Amino acid sequence: MTGSGMVRVAVNGYGVIGKRVADAVFRQLDMVLAGVADVGTDWRLRVATTRGFRVFGATAGHADAMASAGLKISGTLDALLDEVDIVVDCTPKRVAARNVDEYRRRGLKFILQGGESHAVAGHSFVAEANYASAVGRDATRVVSCNTTSIVRTLTALKRSGLLRRARGTLLRRATDPWESHLGGIMNTLVPEPEIPSHQGPDAQSVDPELDVVTMAVKVPETLAHLHYWVVEMTRTASKDEVIEAFAASSRILPVRTDAGLSALNAIKEMMADIGRPHDNLYEVALWTDMLKVEGSELFYAYMVDNQAIVIPETIDAIRALCGTEAVAAASIARTDDALGIGAVTARLQPSGR
Ligand SMILES: NC(=O)c1ccc[n+]([C@@H]2O[C@H](COP(=O)([O-])OP(=O)(O)OC[C@H]3O[C@@H](n4cnc5c(N)ncnc54)[C@H](O)[C@@H]3O)[C@@H](O)[C@H]2O)c1
Numbered sequence: 001m002t003g004s005g006m007v008r009v010a011v012n013g014y015g016v017i018g019k020r021v022a023d024a025v026f027r028q029l030d031m032v033l034a035g036v037a038d039v040g041t042d043w044r045l046r047v048a049t050t051r052g053f054r055v056f057g058a059t060a061g062h063a064d065a066m067a068s069a070g071l072k073i074s075g076t077l078d079a080l081l082d083e084v085d086i087v088v089d090c091t092p093k094r095v096a097a098r099n100v101d102e103y104r105r106r107g108l109k110f111i112l113q114g115g116e117s118h119a120v121a122g123h124s125f126v127a128e129a130n131y132a133s134a135v136g137r138d139a140t141r142v143v144s145c146n147t148t149s150i151v152r153t154l155t156a157l158k159r160s161g162l163l164r165r166a167r168g169t170l171l172r173r174a175t176d177p178w179e180s181h182l183g184g185i186m187n188t189l190v191p192e193p194e195i196p197s198h199q200g201p202d203a204q205s206v207d208p209e210l211d212v213v214t215m216a217v218k219v220p221e222t223l224a225h226l227h228y229w230v231v232e233m234t235r236t237a238s239k240d241e242v243i244e245a246f247a248a249s250s251r252i253l254p255v256r257t258d259a260g261l262s263a264l265n266a267i268k269e270m271m272a273d274i275g276r277p278h279d280n281l282y283e284v285a286l287w288t289d290m291l292k293v294e295g296s297e298l299f300y301a302y303m304v305d306n307q308a309i310v311i312p313e314t315i316d317a318i319r320a321l322c323g324t325e326a327v328a329a330a331s332i333a334r335t336d337d338a339l340g341i342g343a344v345t346a347r348l349q350p351s352g353r
Contacts, residue, residue, distance in 0.1 A: 006031060009025045162231075167213050170199060173221055197214045
């Protein structure tokens with residue numbers, strides 16, 4: 001920690017998730033972004049330096065290559081890790097798992113992202129579900145975008161006593177927008193070969209009590225994922241009760257098709273218009289006018305901004321591991337405040353439910 005009690009954070013891997021985590025850390029009043037590390041030499045790291053972030057090479061070789069490409073380099077990852085209390089590893093799937101031995105050898109706290117398996121960190125995290133169990137731990141894994149959305153929404157129903165079991169179909173974006181010239185699918189839909197798809201079991205790594213089954217299909221677009229859910233509730237409930245249950249989470253944004261928010265692109269555009277960095281939709285955007293209750297059966301759909309949803313969770317995970325905030329609600333409120341979550345919700349909902 002710094003003299004004033006600020007947590008010093010390193011971000012290893014400045015890609016889709018890493019750059020958003022770095023931005024979010026930068027916005028917290030109780031954290032300092034010590035620097036970001038990567039292996040890249042292109043425009044993405046140049047942007048980091050123009051933001052005033054210190055950039056480090058993953059190895060001496062990478063630092064040399066980055067410097068040769070004209071980037072302002074502050075040293076190697078090794079040197080960055082010497083300075084920090086915690087590292088958020090946002091390197092690609094399975095690369096992070098190889099870094100863990102070094103973090104452990106240093107006695108450094110670390111956070112992994114959803115591309116790694118539960119076993120590598122031994123704990124999987126969604127703030128509203130299991131913050132307390134992460135407090136003071138050495139490591140956790142912020143679960144994937146889809147899994148985060150599943151745990152958030154089902155935790156809201158569970159907390160209100162309404163959840164018996166849930167079955168969901170996930171329409172998954174094909175690739176991330178910035179690299180969609182390199183790959184992705186076009187003019188087809190690709191079902192995941194197994195039912196259940198991995199997200200349901202992954203949600204149980206956060207909350208083993210969840211009775212949840214998922215099926216998934218990859219779709220030819222890049223904006224976000226779209227989920228359709230059928231939930232068997234514990235009892236007959238009204239639509240208003242269900243909406244109240246979801247409203248208890250600041251990270252579930254109620255949206256309405258009849259307000260013009262009838263598609264993923266419209267919601268993304270709204271995030272741009274309200275000035276969110278990277279057009280980030282940190283919340284699950286859940287259509288309340290579409291939501292349907294029939295007796296004890298509940299049907300709803302929501303949008304998941306895969307690039308953004310895990311960012312507030314990562315910030316909360318930093319506070320939990322470092323023990324700077326023991327109470328989940330307090331950390332969530334601080335993160336929400338710094339990222340503008342919740343502030344816009346009321347203003348964006350002119351009409352009723
Ligand atoms: N992209 C998403 O929508 C998304 C959503 C949720 C979780 N995740 C998870 O987040 C993690 C990161 O994914 P991403 O999409 O940001 O990947 P990405 O490819 O966009 O970014 C990874 C970054 O790490 C850098 N890198 C590669 N090897 C490195 C090394 N050895 N040392 C340091 N940096 C290195 C790359 O240059 C790149 O900048 C993965 O676990 C992924 O599963 C991704």
